[in-house]
Amino acid sequence: MHNPNSAIERVKNHLAYKLGQAMIEFTNNGGGYIALFKKLYKIKKQHKKEQKIYQQTIQVFPQLKYPNLETCSDYEQALKYKFHLSYMLGEVLIKADKTWHKGSGFKLKNDIKKANKEFKIFKEIFNNFAKLSPNIIKIISKNKQAFLKELPRIQNILKIHQDYQPILDNIFHNFNYFIQNFNLIEEWLLSNDFNEKYKKENHPYPSLLDPKKLNDEKEKINYKNIPAELAWEMNLPLPDGYKFNLFTFGLTGHSILLRALVYHGVRLQWYSNDYKMLYLDNFEHSYDCIHILFLDRNDFNKSFKYINLLPRITTIFLIRDPISKFKTGLNHGGYKKGCNSYDIVDSNIPIQKILDRVQYPFFEQITLEHMLNYWINHGVWRYDSIIKNICKEKIYFLDMEELMPNKILSTFVDLKFKFKLNNIDNLEIIQNIIFGPYRYILPLIINFSFENINIKVYIELKDRVTNGNINLNCMLKYKHDLLQDIVFSISELDFEYLNNPLIKQINDFQKDFLDVLNKKIKDIENKKWSENDILSEFKNNKLIRNKVFNMLHKELKFIKQYRPDIVASWKYYQEFEQMCKELDGDIQEKDL
Structure with missing residues (x-):
C-alpha cells in the first residue's frame, strides 16, 4: 500500500479483498485447488506479517498511525469496493477459516454461490437506486444483511413511491431506523392515509411514521418515547394538543398580541429563527400554541421545513393594512451604538445626552425610496407563501386594528371563547400595553447620590414596572401627561435609604427629564413619515x-x-x- 491517506487503497489492502482477488484469478485462469490453497495461505501469512510490523512501528512512532478510514477524503468512493466480488468472496473465505472446526468447509461452496448471487443483487441495486439516493452505497454498507432480508418488500415500497422523491429522501436519510422498524413503516407508507395526506399533495416533508399512532401513548412507538432529534430527521409533524398555531410579523403589532395572550395564560415561544431549535423545544416543554414570528428577510426560507411540520389545527394569522405596515417599517428606530435597555446613567449627566439613545432613518438623511426598497423584499410580507404550506381550511385572520385600545377587549372576548383561553380578573390591563414613541429610549435606570448614599430610580413603561419596585409617581410633586404612560420606581431596599435631599434631587430631575423627553418625542413624531x-x-x-x-x-x-x-x-x-x-x-x- 502506497498511500495510507487513501481509503480506496486501504480497502483494497484488506485481507478480504486480497483473498477474493486470488479466488477470482483462480476461477478465470485455473491452476488446481492445491495451488489455490497455498496461495491463499501465503496471502494470509504475508498480511499478518504486515499487520505485525505496522503495530510495532506505531508503538515506536505513534505519529505514523493511519488516520481513521472515515476521515479519508475518498471514503465514500472506497465503500463501493466492499461490494466488489473480490471483497465479498474474501469475507466468505475469512469466515470459513475462522469456523473451519465447526464444519464450515462443507458450506463453503454454497457460501461462495451465495456471495456471487448477492454481488449481482447489489450491483443491480446500485444501478437502479443510485438515481434515488446518491448515498445508496454508504447507506446499505451499514445494513447489508437487513437490506437483503427485506429486499423484495423494500423494492416494492421504492417502486410505488418512485415518483415521490421527498419520501425516498426520508427513507434513505433514516435507513437504519427504516430497516429496524420496517413492518411499522411499511404499513404506513402503503396506507391510504399516507397517500391522501402526503403523496397526493406532494408534501415536501412527508412523515416516516403514522402521526395518528404517534399521538397514541398505547402504541409502542409514540411521541412520548421518540427522541426529538430523530423526530426532526424523520419529518414527524409536531404532536396534537396545541390550541392553535400563530403566525405574527414585524410591523404588525405582534408585541401587543403576544403580551395580551400571555396575560391570558397562553404559554408560547418568542422569537428565534433557529427553527430546528424551536421544534426540539416543543418536545422539551409544554406550550399552548406554536408561535412563529417573522422579523428577518430570510425567516421564511429558514422556516420552510418547520412550518410544514405544524399540526393541522386552526392558525391565527396577524395582518395589517400594508401601507400602514410600510409606515411602521420606515419609521422603525433602534438603539444607538453602545445603548441598551436598562442602561444605568448618572443623574448629573445632561438630560439631552441621557436621552440621546435612539436613531431613526429620517435623522440619518436616508431617503424614503431607499427605505421602501429595503422593506419590499422583507419576510414580513410572506402571507400566501406561508398559507400554501399550512392547513388552508383552518385560518383565522386577525387584523391589527382589532388590537387597538378601543377594540382589544372585545377581540379577546372572541379569542377566549374560540380558543379556550384562561379568564383574567382585570381585562382592562391589556388596554394599557404601551410601546409607541418611548421605544429605544426607555427603560432607563438613573443613579442618584447624596453623601454616602446611592440609590437607583427606574424609569419604565407603566405595564412593565420591575417586579417588587415601589411606584414613586404619587410621592413626586411634578405632574405631567407622560406620567400616564411612565412610572418612576425604586427597589424596596433603596426605598429604605430615601431621604429628603434625595427626594428633592429626584423631583428636580423628574421635571426636567419629562419636559425634555416630551419635546424629543414630539420632534420624533413630527419627522416620521406618514x-x-x-x-x-x-x-x-x-x-x-x-x-x-x-x-x-x-x-x-x-x-x-x-x-x-x-x-x-x-x-x-x-x-x-x-x-x-x-x-x-x-x-x-x-x-x-
Whole structure:
C-alpha cells in the first residue's frame, strides 16, 4: 500500500479483498485447488506479517498511525469496493477459516454461490437506486444483511413511491431506523392515509411514521418515547394538543398580541429563527400554541421545513393594512451604538445626552425610496407563501386594528371563547400595553447620590414596572401627561435609604427629564413619515409602485379571497390600488 491517506487503497489492502482477488484469478485462469490453497495461505501469512510490523512501528512512532478510514477524503468512493466480488468472496473465505472446526468447509461452496448471487443483487441495486439516493452505497454498507432480508418488500415500497422523491429522501436519510422498524413503516407508507395526506399533495416533508399512532401513548412507538432529534430527521409533524398555531410579523403589532395572550395564560415561544431549535423545544416543554414570528428577510426560507411540520389545527394569522405596515417599517428606530435597555446613567449627566439613545432613518438623511426598497423584499410580507404550506381550511385572520385600545377587549372576548383561553380578573390591563414613541429610549435606570448614599430610580413603561419596585409617581410633586404612560420606581431596599435631599434631587430631575423627553418625542413624531407620504412616493415613482403592487398582488391573494371585508377596511391600501388602476390600468389588468 502506497498511500495510507487513501481509503480506496486501504480497502483494497484488506485481507478480504486480497483473498477474493486470488479466488477470482483462480476461477478465470485455473491452476488446481492445491495451488489455490497455498496461495491463499501465503496471502494470509504475508498480511499478518504486515499487520505485525505496522503495530510495532506505531508503538515506536505513534505519529505514523493511519488516520481513521472515515476521515479519508475518498471514503465514500472506497465503500463501493466492499461490494466488489473480490471483497465479498474474501469475507466468505475469512469466515470459513475462522469456523473451519465447526464444519464450515462443507458450506463453503454454497457460501461462495451465495456471495456471487448477492454481488449481482447489489450491483443491480446500485444501478437502479443510485438515481434515488446518491448515498445508496454508504447507506446499505451499514445494513447489508437487513437490506437483503427485506429486499423484495423494500423494492416494492421504492417502486410505488418512485415518483415521490421527498419520501425516498426520508427513507434513505433514516435507513437504519427504516430497516429496524420496517413492518411499522411499511404499513404506513402503503396506507391510504399516507397517500391522501402526503403523496397526493406532494408534501415536501412527508412523515416516516403514522402521526395518528404517534399521538397514541398505547402504541409502542409514540411521541412520548421518540427522541426529538430523530423526530426532526424523520419529518414527524409536531404532536396534537396545541390550541392553535400563530403566525405574527414585524410591523404588525405582534408585541401587543403576544403580551395580551400571555396575560391570558397562553404559554408560547418568542422569537428565534433557529427553527430546528424551536421544534426540539416543543418536545422539551409544554406550550399552548406554536408561535412563529417573522422579523428577518430570510425567516421564511429558514422556516420552510418547520412550518410544514405544524399540526393541522386552526392558525391565527396577524395582518395589517400594508401601507400602514410600510409606515411602521420606515419609521422603525433602534438603539444607538453602545445603548441598551436598562442602561444605568448618572443623574448629573445632561438630560439631552441621557436621552440621546435612539436613531431613526429620517435623522440619518436616508431617503424614503431607499427605505421602501429595503422593506419590499422583507419576510414580513410572506402571507400566501406561508398559507400554501399550512392547513388552508383552518385560518383565522386577525387584523391589527382589532388590537387597538378601543377594540382589544372585545377581540379577546372572541379569542377566549374560540380558543379556550384562561379568564383574567382585570381585562382592562391589556388596554394599557404601551410601546409607541418611548421605544429605544426607555427603560432607563438613573443613579442618584447624596453623601454616602446611592440609590437607583427606574424609569419604565407603566405595564412593565420591575417586579417588587415601589411606584414613586404619587410621592413626586411634578405632574405631567407622560406620567400616564411612565412610572418612576425604586427597589424596596433603596426605598429604605430615601431621604429628603434625595427626594428633592429626584423631583428636580423628574421635571426636567419629562419636559425634555416630551419635546424629543414630539420632534420624533413630527419627522416620521406618514401613509400619505408613502402614497405620494408611490404616485411619483412608477418603478417602486409596480414593485409593491406585484409583491402584494402575489402575497394577498388568499386574504382577498377569504376575507375581502378586512381588505376593504384597509383605507390606505384601497387608495393605493385605486392609484395603480388609474396610473397603470392596462398593466394592472394584464397582471390580474
